[in-house]
Amino acid sequence: MKLYIKNMVCSRCKMVVKSEFEKLGLPTISVELGEVELENEITENQKETLLQNLQDLGFDLLDDKKSKTIEKIKNLIVDLVHHKNNELKTNLSDYLVENLNQDYNSLSNLFSEIENTTIEKYFISQKIEKVKELLIYNELSLSEIADILNYSNVAHLSNQFKKITGFTPTSFKQSKDKKRIQIENI
Numbered sequence: 001m002k003l004y005i006k007n008m009v010c011s012r013c014k015m016v017v018k019s020e021f022e023k024l025g026l027p028t029i030s031v032e033l034g035e036v037e038l039e040n041e042i043t044e045n046q047k048e049t050l051l052q053n054l055q056d057l058g059f060d061l062l063d064d065k066k067s068k069t070i071e072k073i074k075n076l077i078v079d080l081v082h083h084k085n086n087e088l089k090t091n092l093s094d095y096l097v098e099n100l101n102q103d104y105n106s107l108s109n110l111f112s113e114i115e116n117t118t119i120e121k122y123f124i125s126q127k128i129e130k131v132k133e134l135l136i137y138n139e140l141s142l143s144e145i146a147d148i149l150n151y152s153n154v155a156h157l158s159n160q161f162k163k164i165t166g167f168t169p170t171s172f173k174q175s176k177d178k179k180r181i182q183i184e185n186i
Contacts, residue, residue: 001038004062005054006071008034009078013059020053034075070114072100073107074122081126081149089150092123128164131157135173142169 008017010033018031021038024046029037042050051061062068076099077092093104096119100107111119127149134145142154151157161169 001041003036003038003050004068004071005034005036006060006062006067007058008075010082016057017054017059020050020057024050024053026050033079034071066110066114069100069102069107070111073111073119076100077119077123077126081123081130092119124160125164128161131161131169132165132172135169138173145169 005017008014014031014033017036018028021028021031021036026042026046027039029039031037047061054061062071073096076096080092080095093108096107097104108119111117111122115122130149131145134140134148135142140148142157146154146157149157151160158169161167161172165172167175
């Protein structure tokens with residue numbers, strides 16, 4: 001049995017969710033971003049308890065097909081941007097089609113309808129948050145960050161960063177008030 005969980009965006013989320021399933025005595029086969037495969041079916045009581053526990057931790061169970069698809073799109077993009085830097089060179093639409101086995105136009109239309117933004121804007125927002133993270137760490141040059149996140153050049157990264165944040169990367173880096181957005185709130 002598979003359950004789909006909203007707001008799972010990192011490896012710590014996977015550990016927390018897995019721990020909740022273990023606490024409830026629900027053995028899992030696998031726990032991935034946004035998806036848990038169970039060994040057995042669960043009862044409605046178990047599902048209600050699980051739902052409450054997950055909501056207390058900032059997660060949610062997804063039931064309808066549209067929500068599941070949106071969450072899968074988000075999880076693939078988050079995983080791509082934050083965990084698979086070397087794969088960013090792939091075309092986003094091809095990457096989503098390959099992983100979801102659905103037509104990109106229908107994915108794009110559904111995402112825009114439900115999220116009130118495009119897949120591309122969501123992808124860019126995730127990349128900008130990754131840029132902020134890397135700037136705060138202060139371990140890489142802007143040129144290295146541009147290369148890692150597959151920007152054609154530093155100017156492209158800087159222009160996109162300023163358009164989204166209102167700051168240049170340099171002014172953001174020098175700012176004392178470095179605000180990042182939690183991944184699940186993008």
